Amino acid sequence: MLHLKGKPDACGLYPGELVMLSLAEKYKTTETCFPSYLTHTYEISNPLKMLKDLHNRMFIDIGNAKDCLSGFKLTELKEIAAALNISVKGKKAEIVDQLSAVSEDALGALVKERTWKLTEKGIEELKANPYIQYFLEKHNYNVTEVGVNIWTVNEEFVKGPKRPYRDIIYGQLNKAMNEAFLQFQKDPALGSAATSRYCECYRLMGLFIEEEGKSYVNASDMYFQYLFKRINIHAGLQLLVNYKAFSYDKKCRETFINRYYEEIQLYPYQKTELLRLLDELNISGDDVRKSLSASFERAQDTGIMSVKEAADFIILELSGDVDQSRELAYKLAKKAVKKI
Known part of the structure; x- marks a missing residue:
């Protein structure tokens, strides 16, 4: 049977x-x-x-x-x-x-x-x-995108049914993030799947915390780190790897530099999430830059953009100054590949 x-x-x-x-x-x-x-x-x-x-x-x-x-x-x-x-x-x-x-x-x-x-x-x-109702409800995010689903949570929940199911979900998101980190650390040339999954876990954990409504500070910190890692690890690392791999093709190399902006631009859903978090923090103006910079510092990632440059880029994107943010991304990508 x-x-x-x-x-x-x-x-x-x-x-x-x-x-x-x-x-x-x-x-x-x-x-x-x-x-x-x-x-x-x-x-x-x-x-x-x-x-x-x-x-x-x-x-x-x-x-x-x-x-x-x-x-x-x-x-x-x-x-x-x-x-x-x-x-x-x-x-x-x-x-x-x-x-x-x-x-x-x-x-x-x-x-x-x-x-x-x-x-x-x-x-x-x-x-x-x-936990069953959690997976039947609608959320502003989707944990199944990184492999956390009703089956993985079920497996842990039956072992300890008194353990809060949200702790299990968050723990599995954290585990997925660590596994993805080890994957691209072991072999950066594997492709963008691991770096994308790694960064996405930060986004999901931030939105997961936000949903609980207990600490918008922690939620925004995770989300801000997601933005920084997306700039320097997901898009940045892939730019450097691809640029090095195509040393014989100048046209391809230029395409990778131009594509860097497309990889890090803020899409409508990201702007919506970010603006909502900033509203929940009740901050604006220079306080936005300070909060972004503080989280970027904690991320401890080095790459195409520095903390200040990444904060400038995000603020330009939020302000709708796309030409300036695109120009900034191109200039910094061009500068970074010269070191290869």
């Missing part, structure tokens, strides 16, 4: 089953068409069969007529309300409240569909596995 992916928890549920349990109340008991992401992302090959299995194991039950109301459209709710001589005026939530006050028998005569409902056992099971 093939087992589901991952490791089961104390009650024997695998990550895929926990995902389906968390989503169960969204589906009618007669539902046969499920979103493809359940299969592609969580490897749930047969959602309906899994729901029925969760029902047999008493993690979910069939809800009553009132449990279905929130799933109806406003027009449908108004039709039900009119049939019961209830006012059809008001917002959806107000009509649902009025219908919920009707007896189950009267409501059930009109509402034939039923949805799944969590039992106490099911509720407790989800409480015991909070």
